[in-house]
Amino acid sequence: MADAEGVDVLVIGGGVTGAGIALDAATRGLRTAIVEMQDWASGTSSRSSKLVHGGLRYLYQLDFALVAEALRERGRLLRTTAPHLVHAQPFLWPLKTPLIERAYSAVGVGMYDALAILGARGVSVPVQKHYSKAGALKIFPQMRPDSLSGAIRFYDARVDDARLVLALVRSAVGHGALAASRAQVVDLTKDPTGRVTGAVVADLESGAERTVRANHVINATGVWTEETEALGGGEHGLKVLASKGVHIVVPKERISGQTGLFLRTEKSVLFVIPWQRYWVIGTTDTPWTEERQHPVATAEDVDYILEQANKVLSPALTREDIIGVYAGLRPLLQPVAKGDGQSQQSTKVSREHTVAEAAPGLTVIAGGKLTTYRQMAEDAVDFALGARARTMPSVTASTPLVGAAGYRATKARAGQIGAAHGWTADRVEHLLHRYGSEISLILESIEATPELGRPLTGAEAYLAAEVAFAVTHEGALHLEDILTHRVRLSYETRDRGVSALEEIAAIAGPLLGWDEATTTREIDAYRRRAEAEATAEQERTDTAAAAARLTTDDVVPVRSLDAPTT
Incomplete structure (x- = not known):
């Protein structure tokens, strides 16, 4: 990146929007x-509802x-760009009144279907x-009979959000992009006229700083947008x-x-989403x-989700049923202040994205949602290129x-x-939905x-x-990278994957060149993180929960600068 010739486009931010922009460019x-x-995907893009929806x-x-x-973008993901990662998912919408609610809901869902068909052609x-x-209860026996008079089934889609980001970054690299994680922009460079000409990037692994020259810099840092600007x-x-969204995870057998x-x-709204x-x-x-x-969940957040879910579920879910909890921040465009100077509530802010020029040479994009990342990326690159975009249009669709x-x-x-390796259909489905046709690389x-064929x-x-593939092909540098964004035990198991730590470290460590001291440090760092998150979830307020989470240091701390940083 730091070659004298520089780059045409430097993207700051490795979430779904930034990764999409890198692929588009x-x-x-x-x-x-x-x-x-x-x-x-360490921020918002690994902590979403994991839905691709209209x-x-x-x-x-x-x-x-x-x-x-x-809905147009949902169709593209399902059919063309990521059919291995994005899968159609039926949802049941319980209706409380037999006539009026069914009528207006049918119109709404009908419009939803019509827009999807038109967009997908x-x-x-x-x-x-x-x-x-009776029909709805047959499909979903655990719904309380007194919570519905009937139901409508409609479809959306689900996705492993972090794996989508990894696929975007790897696809971008496959098309010639240069990519570096644990690389923090600590300053933006400018020419004498004030135009942004690149960035000073700190390699947080080594401490070295390098200047990357760029004709266009695009800020896609989500909730850090203003600091980058x-x-x-x-x-x-x-x-x-920044709006916090919390999710809980319960075992498949707990809900019928x-x-x-x-x-x-x-x-x-509240989604109850089935995974494998x-x-x-x-x-x-x-x-x-x-x-x-x-960001972390509080006891109050968990209580709210249980309360809402249990309005329709019987037997009711309890805290003992929960195997995972995670929290993320949505980067919503700041609403316009009302006449009394008070901002709107975050639930009323539109998810539409906006692209702007924060300074000459610096394009910024914010808002939007995971489903529309590709359109957001196209708009951002079009904006940065200006008139040149007509001669080099986006091809990511x-x-x-x-x-x-x-x-x-x-x-x-x-x-x-499955037959060749003695695997169950569930095991093969798991691999296909994570790697698609790249399952061939796993088999090789x-x-x-x-010994890599054994289950953990x-x-x-x-x-x-x-685990090995996470290091050799997916850019994992630390245990937390593997457990939170690749082999996602951080929210799939009650102990956040701690019981598998040493085994995972034994596989990843040699591939990353770790000595015994480094391996021990990595294991201890993840254990402390898991303990801090568990403690935070017992607190009732965001302030107390955040303080509990910050009692442990990051495995690779970001730089604290006098000036705002990304």
């Missing part, structure tokens, strides 16, 4: 670089353009289906509101249902004013991510793959090193080969 033939101060609730806010855009998921009370010294940037649930609450081995339930939507690197090309043919061989690694003793759902 690289596939236009631009020399592209992307830096992230933590691990890839936003059914936005129809009730009459935001048709936003819904249509999101065909049917990509099944359309709505109506059920009586401040480095450029501009006065016309965007402002964002064949679909997900879509529940409207007094404040927003567990259910994800959330979310909350509350302002967050604490330190932004490590038809560009498959790593693992997507050949996925359907690989999926057709699932039975053969096992053929070369047979402390986490039987995963193979040792997946």
Whole structure:
């Protein structure tokens, strides 16, 4: 990146938006670089509801353009760009009144289906289906009979958010981009006219600093947007509101249902989302004013989710059922102040994104949502290029991510793959939904090193080969990178993966060149992190929970600068 020739585009921020921008720029033939101060997807993009959806609730806010855009992007992900990572998911919407609610809900869901069909130029998921009370209870036996009079089934899609980001970064690199995690922008460089010409980037692993020259710098740092803008010294940037969303995870056997649930609450909506081995339930939507690197859930957040879920579930969920909890921050565009000077509540802020020039040479993008990352990326690169964009248009709408090309043919061989390795259908599905056609690389690694074919003793759902792949192909540098963003035990197990730590370290350590002291330090650092998060969840307020989380140091601390940093 620091070569004298510089790059055409430097992207700051390795979440889904930044990764999407890097892929968009690289596939236009631009020399592209992307830096992230933590691990890839370490912020918002690993802590979402893990849904690719149009936003059914936005129809009730009459935001048709936003819904249509999101449904169009959902169709592309399902069909073309990431069919291995994004999967159609049915949801049941319980209705409380038999006539009026069913009528207006049917119209709303009907519009949702129509917009999806128009955007996809065909049917990509099944359309709505109506059920009586008895029919709905047959599909979802654990719903309380007194919580519904009937239901409507509709479809959206689900995705492992962090793995989507990894696929985007790896795809961008495959098309020539340069990528560096644990690389923090500590300053922006300018020419005598005040135009931003690049950035000073600190390699947090080594402490070295390098200057990267760039014709265009694009700020995609989410809730850190304003800090990044401040480095450029501009006065016309965007402002964002950090809104905390919390989710809980319960074992698959704890809830009896064949679909997900879509529940409207007094404040927003609640999703009950089935995955292969567990259910994800959330979310909350509350302002967050604490330190932004490590948002955490409080006991109050967990109580709220349980209360909302238990309005329709019987037997009710309890804290003893919870195996995981995670919290993330949504970077919402700052709402316009009302006449009394008070801002709107975060639940009323639009998810539409905005691109602006914070300073000459510095483009900033904020808002939006995971589903529309590709459109956001296209808009950001178009904006940065200006008139040049007409001669080098975006091609990402038809560009498959790593693992997507050949996925359907690989999926057709699932039975053969399972039989050849003695794997269950569930094991093969797990691998296909994580790696797609790149399952061939997993198989090659096992053929070369047979012991990689064994399940982890402390986490039987995963193979040792997946830990190795996280290092050799997916850029993991630390144990927390593996457990939080690749082999995602941080929220899939009650102990946050601690019982598998030593086994994972024994696989990753030699690949990363760790000595005994480094291995011990990595294990201890993750244990302290897990303990701090568990302690934070017992607190009732954001302030107390944030303080509890910050009692342990990061394995690779970001720099604390006098000037605002990314």
